Amino acid sequence: MRTRSAPYLFLTPALVLFAAFLAAPIVYAGYLSLRRVKVSGLGLGAGARSEVWAGLSNYSRSLTDPEFVPSVLRVGAYGLIVVPGMLGLALVMALLLDAGRTRVGTFTRTAIFLPYAVPAVIASLLWGFLYLPRVSPIVDVLSGVGITAPDALSSSWVLYAVANIAIWGGTGFNMIVLYTALRAIPTELFEAARIDGASDVQIALRIKIPVIGPSLIMTFLFSLIATLQVFAEPMTLRPLSNTISTTWTPLMKVYRDAFVRNDVYSAAATSVVIAAATFVISYGFLKLVGSRAFSQEN
Amino acid sequence: MKKTFAGVLTAALILTTACSGGDDPETADPGQKVALTYWSWAPNMDKVVAGWNASHPNIQVTVNKQDGGDPAVAKLLTAIKAGSGAPDVMQAEYQKIPTLVAADAVADIAQEAGDLKAKFSESAWNSVTLGSEAVYGVPQDSGPMMFFYRSDIFDKAGVAVPKTWDEYAEAARKIHKANPKQYLGTFSSNDPGWFAGLSQQAGASWWGVQGESWTVAVNDANTRKVADFWGGLVQEGVISNKPMYTPEWNAALNDGTQVGWLGAVWGPGVLEGNAASTKGKWKTALLPDWDAAAPANGNWGGSATSVTSQSKHKAQAAEFVKWLNTDPAALKALAGTANVYPAATDATSVALTQPPAFFSNQPDFYTIAAEAGKITKPFTYGPNVNVAYSAYNDAFGKAAETRQAAAFGTALDTIQQATVGDLKNAGFTVAG
Numbered sequence: 001m002r003t004r005s006a007p008y009l010f011l012t013p014a015l016v017l018f019a020a021f022l023a024a025p026i027v028y029a030g031y032l033s034l035r036r037v038k039v040s041g042l043g044l045g046a047g048a049r050s051e052v053w054a055g056l057s058n059y060s061r062s063l064t065d066p067e068f069v070p071s072v073l074r075v076g077a078y079g080l081i082v083v084p085g086m087l088g089l090a091l092v093m094a095l096l097l098d099a100g101r102t103r104v105g106t107f108t109r110t111a112i113f114l115p116y117a118v119p120a121v122i123a124s125l126l127w128g129f130l131y132l133p134r135v136s137p138i139v140d141v142l143s144g145v146g147i148t149a150p151d152a153l154s155s156s157w158v159l160y161a162v163a164n165i166a167i168w169g170g171t172g173f174n175m176i177v178l179y180t181a182l183r184a185i186p187t188e189l190f191e192a193a194r195i196d197g198a199s200d201v202q203i204a205l206r207i208k209i210p211v212i213g214p215s216l217i218m219t220f221l222f223s224l225i226a227t228l229q230v231f232a233e234p235m236t237l238r239p240l241s242n243t244i245s246t247t248w249t250p251l252m253k254v255y256r257d258a259f260v261r262n263d264v265y266s267a268a269a270t271s272v273v274i275a276a277a278t279f280v281i282s283y284g285f286l287k288l289v290g291s292r293a294f295s296q297e298n
Numbered sequence: 299m300k301k302t303f304a305g306v307l308t309a310a311l312i313l314t315t316a317c318s319g320g321d322d323p324e325t326a327d328p329g330q331k332v333a334l335t336y337w338s339w340a341p342n343m344d345k346v347v348a349g350w351n352a353s354h355p356n357i358q359v360t361v362n363k364q365d366g367g368d369p370a371v372a373k374l375l376t377a378i379k380a381g382s383g384a385p386d387v388m389q390a391e392y393q394k395i396p397t398l399v400a401a402d403a404v405a406d407i408a409q410e411a412g413d414l415k416a417k418f419s420e421s422a423w424n425s426v427t428l429g430s431e432a433v434y435g436v437p438q439d440s441g442p443m444m445f446f447y448r449s450d451i452f453d454k455a456g457v458a459v460p461k462t463w464d465e466y467a468e469a470a471r472k473i474h475k476a477n478p479k480q481y482l483g484t485f486s487s488n489d490p491g492w493f494a495g496l497s498q499q500a501g502a503s504w505w506g507v508q509g510e511s512w513t514v515a516v517n518d519a520n521t522r523k524v525a526d527f528w529g530g531l532v533q534e535g536v537i538s539n540k541p542m543y544t545p546e547w548n549a550a551l552n553d554g555t556q557v558g559w560l561g562a563v564w565g566p567g568v569l570e571g572n573a574a575s576t577k578g579k580w581k582t583a584l585l586p587d588w589d590a591a592a593p594a595n596g597n598w599g600g601s602a603t604s605v606t607s608q609s610k611h612k613a614q615a616a617e618f619v620k621w622l623n624t625d626p627a628a629l630k631a632l633a634g635t636a637n638v639y640p641a642a643t644d645a646t647s648v649a650l651t652q653p654p655a656f657f658s659n660q661p662d663f664y665t666i667a668a669e670a671g672k673i674t675k676p677f678t679y680g681p682n683v684n685v686a687y688s689a690y691n692d693a694f695g696k697a698a699e700t701r702q703a704a705a706f707g708t709a710l711d712t713i714q715q716a717t718v719g720d721l722k723n724a725g726f727t728v729a730g
Contacts, residue, residue, distance in 0.1 A: 039725040041510050043400045043681050044428065061723070067692075132546040155699055240544045242487050242695040246688050259372045260688045261720070262401070264379075 026275075032268035033058050058269035067247040068270075074159065075249050079227035081163040082170075086223060087216070089167065090174035095204050097175075098182040109179070113172035120169060124236035127165045132240060153241035162244075165233045170226065174219045181215035182208055217289050221282055228278050231255070250274050331356050332611045334618060335385040337374070338603075339364040340439075340638055346631040350621060357614045359387070367391040367601070371398070378403045378608065386609035387619060390435055391601045392425040393491065393683045396505075399434055400681040404604040406432040410616030417624050421674050422641045426602045429507065429678070434604055436623045437641035438632070441562035441599030442670035443495045446569065448557040449581040451480070459583050463527060466586040467536075473557060474536040481538040481550075482558040485528045487698045488541035490690035491598050496560070497521040498596035498677040500588055504717075505680030511727035512680055514718050517710040523588070529706030532698060539698040548572040560585065562598040563639040563667045566654040578659050584670055595674045600641065639667065682720050689716035 036054035043049060062068060093112055097105055115123065131152035133139045142149045152161040185208065193203050209216070231251040238244040238252075246260065247253040250270065258267035336347065336359050344361040351358050362385060364370040371394050377383035378401055390398055398404045411433055415423050422437040447459065452469075455476045460466035470482040486492060494504065502520035506513040515521070531537035538556070540546060550556040551573040561568065569580060587593050603622055605615040622628050626648045629640045633649035640649060646668045653663035680686075693709035693716075721728050 037724060039400070041727050042507065042512065043724070043726050044396070044430075045399075045402070049400065049402070129545055132544065134546045134549045239488055239541065240546070242539065242541065242699040245692040245695060247692065256688055260368075261682075261685050262372075262375050262397070 029268045029271055032265055033272050036265045037263075054265065058266045059273065062266055062270045062273060065247075065253070067245070067253065068250070071247050071250050071253060075228065075230060078159060078163055078166075078230060078249075079224065081160065082166045082227055083220065083223045085163065086167045086170045087174060087219060089171045090178055090219065091209070091216070093171070093175045094178035094182055095208060097179055098208070099200055099204070109176070112175055115169050116172040118169065120165075120232035121236050123165055123169050124233045127161070127168070128237050128240050131161055131237075153237065153243055155243045158237075158241065158243045162230070162233050162237065166226070166230065170223065174223070177219050178212060178215055181212040185211050221285060224285065225278060225282055228274070228281065332358070332614050334359045334387055334609075334611060334615055336361050336387040336389075336618075337364050337370055337385045338362075338389040339366050339370060340389065340632075340636045342635045342637075345635050346622070346628065349627060349631055350618060354618075357611075357618060359618055364389070367394065374398070374403055374606065375401055378606075382608065384606045384608040386606060386611060386615045388604050388606050389438065389601050390604045391599070392422075392437075392597075393494070393679045393687075395425060395434055395602065395604070396428060396679050396681045397683060398604065399428065402607055404434045405607045405609065405612055406434060407436075407605050407612065407616040407619070408433040410605075410613050411436060411620050414620065414624060417642050417644070419641070419643055419671060419674070421597065421676050422600070422602075424676060425600075425679070426604075435602035436604075436619045437600075437602045438623050439564075439600050439638035440641040440671060440674075441495075441564055441597050441639070442667060442674050443499065443560060443562045443585050443596050443598050444565060444667065444670055445583045445585050446559045446561050446565050446580050447482075447583070448554060448576070448579050450579045451554060451557045459581075460586045462590050463586045463588055467527070467531060470531055470536040471534070479555050480557055481536070481555065483560060484538035484540055484542060484547065484556065485532050485694075485698055486540075486542040487691060487694035488543060490687035492542070492560070493524070493690065493694070494677070495562070495596035495598035497524050498675050499585060499594050500524050500596075501594070501675060503675075503677045504686065505678045505683075507678070508729045511729040512721060513729045514680065514714060514721065516686060516717055517707075517714040521710060522707060525706040525710050526703060529697070529703035532701050532706075533703040535701070539701060541698075552576065563670065564599060564637075566656040566663075567637055570654075570656040577656055580657065581660055582657065582663060582666055584666060584673075593673050595670050597674050597677065602641075680717075680721070681726065682717060682724075685720040686713055686717040689713040 038052045039049045130136050139149045234248045246256045254267045254270045257263045347359050418437045426435045457469045460469045473482050500520040504516050532539045603619045609615050629645045630649045650664040657663045693712040697705035697709040
């Protein structure tokens with residue numbers, strides 16, 4: 001008995017924490033999403049509101065909200081810019097650093113990584129100042145040489161402006177992950193290729209990138225999830241412009257419903273929808289690439 | 299990864315609204331020592347409260363500084379839902395009071411506070427009673443709107459201070475024509491309270507009570523007149539379409555490219571903070587009027603002090619709230635230390651004898667402010683101001699970006715629909 005209960009004993013702290021801080025809140029969110037407040041008459045005074053079961057009405061309202069689909073599409077377009085842009089840059093930088101062409105490797109690595117350490121809200125404030133034409137030194141410099149910079153927060157540019165902050169902030173992290181994977185490749189592989197007359201570019205394309213495939217897949221997955229949850233950047237930039245609405249991304253809609261409209265019930269419903277979509281997309285992606293992602297383990 | 303964390307945090311925040319039962323208020327014992335907490339975002343409020351604490355050893359009040367009106371209400375409503383965590387006393391903006399009453403977050407202190415009606419203007423008193431017999435707070439400060447302008451630039455451009463909105467439009471054209479970088483003002487999609495104040499001046503009241511049902515009139519003729527006016531000026535290009543309270547707007551106030559501002563009595567603090575170097579160049583006047591023969595005004599900002607429904611010491615809290623907003627010493631401290639414009643009507647004579655430092659060139663500042671307060675039209679806020687205001691952000695953000703006058707009218711219809719839809723969905727009875 002003693003030996004059989006030991007594993008469970010060791011698991012208990014983790015299970016308790018998991019239950020208290022992950023499972024219970026999720027269950028509670030699910031519960032809230034099926035509830036609503038029912039007001040009667042003028043709604044003033046103590047007895048005027050009561051919580052009742054709402055069935056799936058919060059879900060149907062959330063999914064049929066005219067702002068919901070555009071916000072999902074917007075995040076899709078945002079992801080198409082951010083994920084390839086960020087991972088492409090991270091991969092190129094990791095390969096360059098790994099190729100040993102630069103003498104200032106440590107410094108460069110730190111410099112590229114540093115933006116990741118800047119909280120997204122602060123990064124957005126910094127970029128906000130750089131975007132606003134009247135206070136931006138970039139716009140000043142460009143107009144000094146006769147170029148009129150476009151208004152970065154205007155409706156045609158704002159998506160790129162937000163994506164740029166995410167790329168700036170996230171490239172360093174992904175670069176470090178890929179670089180670490182590159183360092184783990186046995187050097188015999190390159191030496192053999194070099195003796196066979198392969199160029200650096202060929203080595204990168206034919207050996208390095210295929211070998212770090214699992215790391216690429218992992219960074220892709222993280223970036224995908226981060227994209228679906230984009231919140232801090234547009235939220236911080238919103239008061240600076242006319243172009244970012246309070247429901248610009250699905251998570252912003254959750255925030256608005258919960259804390260501006262004081263309607264936690266429909267916010268919970270939207271959260272459940274977002275969580276389910278995130279799960280389906282990430283799980284689907286892992287299934288799709290599963291055999292390749294974990295090929296090394298087999 | 300950081301975004302993942304933000305997402306988790308948001309979800310966690312939503313979920314921390316767990317429920318537990320509230321305790322019954324203890325029976326009050328006059329000799330008992332009580333400690334009260336007070337949420338406020340007014341600067342130096344702790345110093346004002348220190349005056350009370352010194353003379354009331356049995357009722358000690360601790361000020362808990364808040365970030366501002368919106369976050370404080372969000373926190374309060376969360377605490378009310380949770381059943382604990384709310385302060386005893388709370389600063390509440392006038393437009394939030396119906397929401398707080400509807401959520402049963404503030405207590406009726408009609409009995410404890412006694413008869414204070416005569417000490418306040420009718421519009422301020424109406425904001426805390428919602429037209430009923432109950433008293434949901436004591437008015438603390440009010441925000442009659444005022445027009446601020448750069449007198450040096452007006453003189454140079456040969457522009458007279460506009461008395462009517464037609465003259466305002468003329469002045470806007472003249473100033474922008476004289477210097478294409480300069481604007482007389484901006485239409486801000488970020489400031490629903492500002493637009494509500496302008497609509498109030500035009501005679502609008504976005505909500506109303508008709509028997510046992512609410513009425514909503516965001517897109518009535520009065521508001522439409524205001525929206526069309528601003529839409530026209532934005533389309534013409536003589537008024538800026540950028541939001542207020544951005545680094546860009548601050549810079550524009552500072553470098554003299556925004557030469558006017560339709561603000562409120564608390565405006566000097568904002569101008570001083572954003573454009574300190576322009577001190578002495580600004581002057582103030584009453585808002586331009588729609589009808590010069592019938593001067594009117596609107597309100598932007600202002601708040602009351604309420605006792606929350608979770609307070610266990612309602613009587614003591616009400617006593618403090620009454621002192622804070624009506625006692626001459628407290629009014630003096632409010633005006634002088636916390637820089638608020640007290641709502642009590644006798645404050646002008648006891649506390650506001652000097653103009654604010656930033657307007658030392660205008661000795662009659664508070665005479666104008668008092669006049670602006672006197673002609674303020676009545677306006678009723680409803681139980682979902684938050685919904686209407688966030689719809690304003692989105693709808694007028696879009697409209698301002700298109701720079702089309704027609705879009706401004708459409709924006710009003712969008713807000714009206716969102717507001718009525720939300721009320722009906724929650725189960726409120728809505729007339730019409």
